[in-house]
Amino acid sequence: MRKPIVLIAALLASWAFAYWLGTTKAEIKYITKEKEVIKYEKTCATDILAKPNLADDAIVQLLDAGKL
Numbered sequence: 001m002r003k004p005i006v007l008i009a010a011l012l013a014s015w016a017f018a019y020w021l022g023t024t025k026a027e028i029k030y031i032t033k034e035k036e037v038i039k040y041e042k043t044c045a046t047d048i049l050a051k052p053n054l055a056d057d058a059i060v061q062l063l064d065a066g067k068l
Contacts, residue, residue: 044067
């Protein structure tokens with residue numbers, strides 16, 4: 001009688017632990033992705049601002065293309 005109860009409890013505990021572990025890993029990956037995007041945006045912005053004599057039309061074209 002105790003053996004099935006212990007097995008069910010162990011199964012539920014392992015599922016709960018796997019769920020908890022998966023959610024913590026997902027958070028870490030999400031934060032890492034967010035930092036990578038910020039770094040990419042900063043490098044793109046500095047590259048664009050480093051170009052001399054960037055006209056308003058060129059800025060609008062870059063905005064339309066999604067590069068700015």
